[in-house]
Amino acid sequence: MGSENILHKNVSENLNNFLWRENGELPTEKVKIENKNRSASTWSFKFLINEKEKCKDKTPFLILLIATTAAEIQLRSSIRKSWGNESVVQGVEVVRLFMLGVQNKGPNEVLLKESEQYHDIIQQDFLDTYYNLTLKTLMGMKWVASYCSGASFVMKTDSDVFVNTMYLIEKLLRPLSPPPQNYFTGCLMKGYKPIRDKTSKWYISEEEYPGDNYHPFCSGTGYIFSGDLASKIVSASVTIKYIHLEDVYVGLCLNAKGIQIVPPPSYSLFNIYKVPFSPCLYSNIITSHHIQTNEHIVYWERLQKNHHTCQTKQKGP
Template sequence: MFPDVPLYHGFVKQGGGVMASAHQKMKALCMMMMMLNVFICVLVGVTWNHGDDKSVNQRVRIPSAKFWHKQERSKSFWNKEQQLLDFIHNPVINFATSDESLVELPDWLNDTGPLDPCEPDYRVTTQIADYNTLPQRFQDFLLHMRCRTYPMLINQPRVCDGKPFLLLAVKSLIPHFDRRQAIRETWGRAGVLANRTVATVFLLGNTWSPDHFPDLQGMLDHEAELHGDLLQWDYRDSFYNLTLKEVLFLEWFGQSCPHARFVLKGDDDVFINTPRVINLLEGLTESKAKDLFVGDVISDAGPHRNRKLKYFVPESVFVGQYPAYAGGGGYLYSGELALRLYNTSRRVVLYPIDDVFTGMCLMKLGLAPEKHSGFKTFDIEEKHRENPCIYRILMLVHSRTPQEVLRIWSWITDPELDCQ
């Protein structure tokens, strides 16, 4: 710590006189002070350890048993896959596995399916008892539930170069040319709206030969070249793969549009009052905007067990209650939250209902969607549907035909419409 200088009880051996002697005494004093500090620290430590045992035990509890107990694996396929993901992404357990005396690993951790997550997972055919009775597209989802990587057929990497205030991300299907065009001419018109930059993208998968759709890819390529707003991936576009569309979009967002302030994600059969949405967003505080996620929230729901229903999920696939989630017809959230949702989505097993899956991701983040009365994903009362002033105060209504979208837009943009 100090230079290697010989010390003497009197003056230094050569030259230096009284000043040199005083310098050496100062060093000796510093050394004594350091030794005294060390002694005090040791004394305090001994006093702490030999003090009141009850007080010590209240401060620190040293476990005498292993903290990880064998966990029974669920009998439902989705739940046990989630158990596996929870284990893999648990930093405490992963740290503890470095010491085998602390952790006893469950034997089911070896049941991980094929090494390549995009290979068909044929475990589902034996581990889901009623697999053969499920709808064919549901079977297809389960076989490929672990795959999240698909080639991109059409991309728009520069659509967000202007750092839009609002990105409208619209779920669509290849044949829905008329819906997309109606949106472009009304609420999804890209450019500057209410003094804010708005960008629009339509999210598409691909057709699959077993579904017997006509080949419209050439028309789609022309549409993409004409409008520059289509995003398409090469996966089977079906109701059960809407969750895949969600995670692929979030990945694209992080790569190509991370500076968009807000995202409104909805179906291609909704009407959105874009000016009113922008007005809502402009009134938010920074803290409110950061975790924003609003929509038509559904709480205390669970899986439907009726096989005739569109949202049917059997007990062999999932058990438990759903978290609060916003109806998939349309919801609004911050761009910052979109980035966090993507990272969290990798820790949640794909679920065959996309809005429920998004609710699961929010719950992982410790968040919940906020209900907003302006989002009507289950429509409005029939007696109000022809009232132009109703649409002036709403944010989103589901569902409307392309012709109705054009008519409603003409109502709310009419400067002579008096709604006093």
């Protein structure tokens, strides 16, 4: 099996999830998978859509890995026209990739046409559910490690997050010269404990994660890491037992490799909630969460229109 067909899969025992057969068809019955002490590398998935040539003739400064689902067509369109534009900063090479699993039996012709038009979609044949977000993120990291390992930085984010890519590149990343190794930052979450309340979205059983505390991690709404870390995180996933909380899992992988998360220069940069919009406020943050489809473009256009005004106000008389 070629490297493009390999990524690590495991499905939590209590999820009683569907698996895909090799021919891509859904089995008629749910299949329960024993999960005790399994790493995220127990199962492998094939790429249904890949972009192996994306970095063939370039070495990106920044790769944007954006978690999405097949149905979010308009969200992807809005992101392409706004903060996810690969020409967002003149002279800076940016690569955009939307990451998807599979939601329906058989090929998605609409998605395939979208892929042929924009060449910014990667998809593997795991079921696209909340519980498989870890698989989706590992797919993106495996892609970086396999096809674009020379990238200086990578950002993982979600389709309902607004990212001020101009601030990210010009104020946070460009000053880090030369690009560092083992660099990881975002909305730092320290001292968090597993939630055992079964009604919570973030519930995790003691069987899935028996520990009393999580290692430090960054919220999955948006974190940044140096390109060299993609392969290190994938390597760690070989030995780290799978959990479905993607950001917590990445934190476990970083801990296993002895990587210390770098606190952001300001804790107002990465926001896990929706920041009320104003051009000057958004000109000084990197992420805002719970963004609607039309807001990506509206916020971005207003941000560009008022960019110089806001800079002047910040500098003062």
